Amino acid sequence: xxxxxxxxxxxxxxxxxxxxxxxxxxxxxxxxxxxxxxxxxxxxxxxxxxxxxxxxxxxxxxxxxxxxxxxxxxxxxxxxxxxxxxxxxxxxxxxxxxxxxxxxxxxxxxxxxxxxxxxxxxxxxxxxxxxxxxxxxxxxxxxxxxxxxxxxxxxxxxxxxxxxxxxxxxxxxxxxxxxxxxxxxxxxxxxxxxxxxxxxxxxxxxxxxxxxxxxxxxxxxxxxxxxxxxxxxxxxxxxxxxxxxxxxxxxxxxxxxxxxxxxxxxxxxxxxx
Amino acid sequence: xxxxxxxxxxxxxxxxxxxxxxxxxxxxxxxxxxxxxxxxxxxxxxxxxxxxxxxxxxxxxxxxxxxxxxxxxxxxxxxxxxxxxxxxxxxxxxxxxxxxxxxxxxxxxxxxxxxxxxxxxxxxxxxxxxxxxxxxxxxxxxxxxxxxxxxxxxxxxxxxxxxxxxxxxxxxxxxxxxxxxxxxxxxxxxxxxxxxxxxxxxxxxxxxxxxxxxxxxxxxxxxxxxxxxxxxxxxxxxxxxxxxxxxxxxxxxxxxxxxxxxxxxxxxxxxxx
Numbered sequence: 001x002x003x004x005x006x007x008x009x010x011x012x013x014x015x016x017x018x019x020x021x022x023x024x025x026x027x028x029x030x031x032x033x034x035x036x037x038x039x040x041x042x043x044x045x046x047x048x049x050x051x052x053x054x055x056x057x058x059x060x061x062x063x064x065x066x067x068x069x070x071x072x073x074x075x076x077x078x079x080x081x082x083x084x085x086x087x088x089x090x091x092x093x094x095x096x097x098x099x100x101x102x103x104x105x106x107x108x109x110x111x112x113x114x115x116x117x118x119x120x121x122x123x124x125x126x127x128x129x130x131x132x133x134x135x136x137x138x139x140x141x142x143x144x145x146x147x148x149x150x151x152x153x154x155x156x157x158x159x160x161x162x163x164x165x166x167x168x169x170x171x172x173x174x175x176x177x178x179x180x181x182x183x184x185x186x187x188x189x190x191x192x193x194x195x196x197x198x199x200x201x202x203x204x205x206x207x208x209x210x211x212x213x214x215x216x217x218x219x220x221x222x223x224x225x226x227x228x229x230x231x232x233x234x235x236x237x238x239x240x241x242x243x244x245x246x247x248x249x250x251x252x253x254x255x256x257x258x259x260x261x262x263x264x265x266x267x268x269x270x271x272x273x
Numbered sequence: 274x275x276x277x278x279x280x281x282x283x284x285x286x287x288x289x290x291x292x293x294x295x296x297x298x299x300x301x302x303x304x305x306x307x308x309x310x311x312x313x314x315x316x317x318x319x320x321x322x323x324x325x326x327x328x329x330x331x332x333x334x335x336x337x338x339x340x341x342x343x344x345x346x347x348x349x350x351x352x353x354x355x356x357x358x359x360x361x362x363x364x365x366x367x368x369x370x371x372x373x374x375x376x377x378x379x380x381x382x383x384x385x386x387x388x389x390x391x392x393x394x395x396x397x398x399x400x401x402x403x404x405x406x407x408x409x410x411x412x413x414x415x416x417x418x419x420x421x422x423x424x425x426x427x428x429x430x431x432x433x434x435x436x437x438x439x440x441x442x443x444x445x446x447x448x449x450x451x452x453x454x455x456x457x458x459x460x461x462x463x464x465x466x467x468x469x470x471x472x473x474x475x476x477x478x479x480x481x482x483x484x485x486x487x488x489x490x491x492x493x494x495x496x497x498x499x500x501x502x503x504x505x506x507x508x509x510x511x512x513x514x515x516x517x518x519x520x521x522x523x524x525x526x527x528x529x530x531x532x533x534x535x536x537x538x539x540x541x542x543x544x545x546x
């Protein structure tokens with residue numbers, strides 16, 4: 001496995017061969033590794049990037065304390081059969097102030113975007129830039145960041161990117177907690193409580209499968225019952241899968257998305273119906 | 274020469290071979306042909322696109338009356354050794370409302386951008402999309418649209434596009450008028466008067482070479498003397514070449530840019546110092 005830090009070294013390492021590409025912010029867990037395994041089924045060469053992208057963090061978010069574990073990440077990626085790791089320093093990717101941005105549509109200001117203004121503009125901009133650097137034949141993203149995946153798919157379509165975006169199922173611990181780099185912020189007590197978020201989503205799913213149709217009421221109740229046990233929920237939302245719009249009556253392709261805080265840690269999760 | 278209308282047909286026609294790419298809005302004149310000739314020195318395969326891009330026109334601009342001359346354009350392109358012409362219909366390039374945009378920085382709101390709000394956002398968005406479709410090894414643009422060239426070069430750098438952007442010198446009629454698709458809007462009398470714009474730029478250049486240094490004063494005088502003969506000037510501006518910023522004292526890499534209306538026709542031109 002090659003570890004490269006510069007755009008020119010990456011382009012030399014790939015030498016025109018097209019690869020399956022998995023962008024990450026590092027702090028890798030088994031969920032990322034399942035993305036690498038999926039990538040290997042799409043191309044002989046797998047490229048992973050590791051870059052904590054300042055553009056997608058708000059001023060009061062955890063950019064500075066976001067975990068950076070490059071050596072351990074590289075060991076895991078080598079074991080997972082990744083060919084090239086691209087880990088640029090900040091001034092390699094942003095040698096000058098980034099003044100060109102990819103501006104996503106209104107859906108980027110809802111859900112995560114409501115609580116993280118500018119987040120998806122930062123995501124779309126860095127991902128497009130990474131795409132131009134790697135020029136992959138396919139790119140893979142986790143469904144854990146469901147709204148991110150939806151927005152990037154829409155970006156790929158609207159900007160006519162010449163390769164597909166693949167979504168990979170969320171990996172969970174045996175108690176249901178979605179794997180996340182931010183899980184390491186949780187105290188032991190919080191870690192025990194954390195699977196409640198997924199259980200809430202499952203209960204909502206079961207209620208809808210059982211015929212419940214007052215989505216706004218379901219969202220409110222789920223949020224209130226979670227918050228009654230010490231969470232602070234940003235949103236629990238039942239949306240249409242395709243574009244994350246509020247579903248109309250009888251819509252069947254749904255996803256339930258949630259973001260909630262446990263102590264200082266903000267967790268997100270979702271479940272497709 | 275192949276004429277293709279769909280993205281898939283274009284990708285088949287190119288079949289992975291990388292080309293020199295010249296995006297146009299059609300209504301081709303000798304200036305465009307000089308771009309094609311320059312393109313041929315960069316690659317065996319030259320691709321030209323012809324697309325009048327609604328996104329870059331303001332609501333009161335000349336989108337509807339912009340000249341469309343596809344058959345004549347294709348004849349000229351074939352004679353110029355172009356291999357593939359990509360002429361998509363509007364719903365091929367924008368099958369859904371374009372809600373993702375490339376948002377350029379503040380310089381895009383000055384000069385042309387002050388008088389054509391949103392123009393460079395529309396240009397940057399369609400050009401990036403065309404780049405993703407053609408995946409060229411080089412792209413060429415005329416210096417006639419100097420600010421456009423500067424913005425696209427900056428976009429290419431900031432979004433890490435994997436190929437260079439080449440600027441090609443403006444072609445002029447023998448009386449100095451810069452070739453432009455919009456020249457055909459001019460009446461006979463206006464056509465006779467039109468070279469005054471370039472003569473004004475030349476006079477400014479000579480004055481600066483002669484030691485004049487009150488740039489704001491020079492701009493004001495040039496604009497006033499042009500307008501005294503029936504023009505209506507949007508701007509005449511002496512700027513730094515690299516980023517089109519207002520130059521500091523002693524700056525030597527300058528460009529003078531102008532936009533002025535003669536009757537209903539808006540002409541732009543520029544001259545490098």
